[in-house]
Amino acid sequence: MAQTEQDPIIRLKNVDKFFGDFQALKKVNLEVFKGQKVVVCGPSGSGKSTMIRCINRLESHDGGRILVNGIELNDSLRNIDAVRSEVGMVFQQFNLFPHLTAVGNLMLAPRLVRKKSKAEAREIAMRYLERVHIPEQADKYPVQLSGGQQQRVAIARALCMNPEIMLFDEPTSALDPEMIHEVLDVMVELANEGMTMICVTHEMGFARSVADLTVFMDAGEIVEAKPPQEFFENPEHERTRLFLSQILSH
Amino acid sequence: MIVVGWLDEFMWGSLVVLQIFFLALIMAVTWGLLGAAAKLSSNRAAKLTATVFTTIFRGTPELLVLLIIYFGSAITLTSIAQFFDPEVKFVDIPPLWAGSFAVSLIIGAYATETFRGAFQGVDPGTVEAARSLGISSTKTFFYVRLPQMWRLALPGFGNHMLSLVKDTALVSVIGLEEILFTADIATSVTIQPFTMYMVAALIYLGFTTVIMYGVRLMEKRANRHLEGGR
Ligand SMILES: Nc1ncnc2c1ncn2[C@@H]1O[C@H](COP(=O)(O)OP(=O)(O)OP(=O)(O)O)[C@@H](O)[C@H]1O
Numbered sequence: 001m002a003q004t005e006q007d008p009i010i011r012l013k014n015v016d017k018f019f020g021d022f023q024a025l026k027k028v029n030l031e032v033f034k035g036q037k038v039v040v041c042g043p044s045g046s047g048k049s050t051m052i053r054c055i056n057r058l059e060s061h062d063g064g065r066i067l068v069n070g071i072e073l074n075d076s077l078r079n080i081d082a083v084r085s086e087v088g089m090v091f092q093q094f095n096l097f098p099h100l101t102a103v104g105n106l107m108l109a110p111r112l113v114r115k116k117s118k119a120e121a122r123e124i125a126m127r128y129l130e131r132v133h134i135p136e137q138a139d140k141y142p143v144q145l146s147g148g149q150q151q152r153v154a155i156a157r158a159l160c161m162n163p164e165i166m167l168f169d170e171p172t173s174a175l176d177p178e179m180i181h182e183v184l185d186v187m188v189e190l191a192n193e194g195m196t197m198i199c200v201t202h203e204m205g206f207a208r209s210v211a212d213l214t215v216f217m218d219a220g221e222i223v224e225a226k227p228p229q230e231f232f233e234n235p236e237h238e239r240t241r242l243f244l245s246q247i248l249s250h
Numbered sequence: 251m252i253v254v255g256w257l258d259e260f261m262w263g264s265l266v267v268l269q270i271f272f273l274a275l276i277m278a279v280t281w282g283l284l285g286a287a288a289k290l291s292s293n294r295a296a297k298l299t300a301t302v303f304t305t306i307f308r309g310t311p312e313l314l315v316l317l318i319i320y321f322g323s324a325i326t327l328t329s330i331a332q333f334f335d336p337e338v339k340f341v342d343i344p345p346l347w348a349g350s351f352a353v354s355l356i357i358g359a360y361a362t363e364t365f366r367g368a369f370q371g372v373d374p375g376t377v378e379a380a381r382s383l384g385i386s387s388t389k390t391f392f393y394v395r396l397p398q399m400w401r402l403a404l405p406g407f408g409n410h411m412l413s414l415v416k417d418t419a420l421v422s423v424i425g426l427e428e429i430l431f432t433a434d435i436a437t438s439v440t441i442q443p444f445t446m447y448m449v450a451a452l453i454y455l456g457f458t459t460v461i462m463y464g465v466r467l468m469e470k471r472a473n474r475h476l477e478g479g480r
């Protein structure tokens with residue numbers, strides 16, 4: 001399947017996802033174009049994590065189709081690995097490898113997946129540690145880093161694979177307030193460099209300043225998807241309005 | 251000192267103990283990893299097999315396991331051999347192998363439980379992170395799960411290694427000339443049981459001391475990434 005410039009880089013078509021009898025995603029449709037920044041918000045349990053985890057197949061969907069960079073996500077292991085090495089993911093809990101140093105965390109995938117030599121991998125790793133402004137922490141272990149530093153290492157680790165797309169699942173929710181901005185700054189820089197991003201977050205300031213599209217999910221459905229200006233000024237659905245009034249009030 | 255005349259024999263006995271130790275250690279780690287993988291898998295048959303394995307080998311006296319495996323295998327082999335050649339009287343697995351194998355099954359059963367618990371202690375988020383980077387599941391196992399699990403398993407596994415060394419003393423009953431066997435022979439010749447058994451005990455104590463020290467070093471190494479944590 002040929003991928004042209006006009007085709008979306010991510011396309012979800014009528015995606016369903018079940019956990020047992022419980023339907024976590026209901027006919028979800030989403031198109032993301034190259035370079036677009038999408039912010040996803042919605043109440044707890046609405047399926048935000050499930051949706052982005054389906055995009056790199058940490059969860060498998062039960063209905064509909066998901067195409068990433070022209071590759072259909074199905075049971076083909078080759079497709080899954082191809083997609084995963086193009087899609088970086090950042091988790092709420094950082095999920096760094098505790099037994100490896102910061103630079104060791106960054107070097108692992110380039111070495112194992114891209115077959116880089118140790119020296120090459122280290123060079124790549126140092127380049128990305130500089131991009132997230134913590135080259136001096138390279139030889140520390142994750143426990144020796146602050147939450148904000150750990151999350152920046154996690155972002156750099158994903159960037160080392162040179163992904164086309166970055167997925168963020170509440171990257172600042174586990175951080176102390178004073179560390180949130182240092183992570184958001186890195187994400188804004190990344191956005192300005194033209195990275196395609198899908199970001200689950202309730203940082204509405206980030207959504208306003210960076211997002212091209214704001215998506216509101218509730219009960220497994222995408223209720224509303226609009227540019228942030230319209231989304232915040234003029235929400236169409238009652239559920240969106242209720243949600244916005246709740247999170248903007250504190 | 252009467253002991254001096256027996257030093258040669260004790261040294262050979264120690265070598266036999268070392269051989270059994272390393273053979274059984276390699277096998278026990280293998281059974282332990284396979285057993286833990288089976289217990290953690292979603293396959294019911296694999297789970298059941300592993301449970302039967304740990305129940306039998308943790309629940310039967312070790313001496314009996316050794317005797318049953320040695321004589322059980324010998325009877326089987328002998329009857330097979332006699333089927334082809336009725337003249338044959340007795341065929342057995344070399345006692346070194348039978349002994350190591352039996353001991354490895356017992357230690358492997360305990361290691362299964364230790365490894366299973368340690369694998370469960372590994373944060374699944376780190377495994378997801380590895381998979382999301384496109385690292386294959388096999389490589390994730392060796393580079394992400396195993397090193398983290400090892401730290402958690404070490405204290406328990408250190409104890410299993412001590413048991414393993416001590417279990418080698420059982421192997422004398424199937425005629426292997428290890429340390430206890432040597433002490434028995436030396437006693438029957440010199441009629442000095444206390445001295446000879448003391449020598450045997452001291453040799454074992456030497457081995458176990460080295461192991462305890464080694465495990466402590468390994469634990470220190472495995473825990474170095476936690477130093478200075480905040
Ligand atoms: N592995 C699972 N097994 C069973 N149910 C699950 C599983 N993962 C998620 N769910 C359910 O699916 C629904 C959506 O979960 P999801 O994690 O996607 O929500 P979310 O929008 O990310 O919420 P939060 O804001 O709390 O992170 C929830 O009701 C959750 O309980």
Ligand SMILES: [Mg+2]
Binds near residue numbers: 048049170
């Ligand atoms: Mg979530």
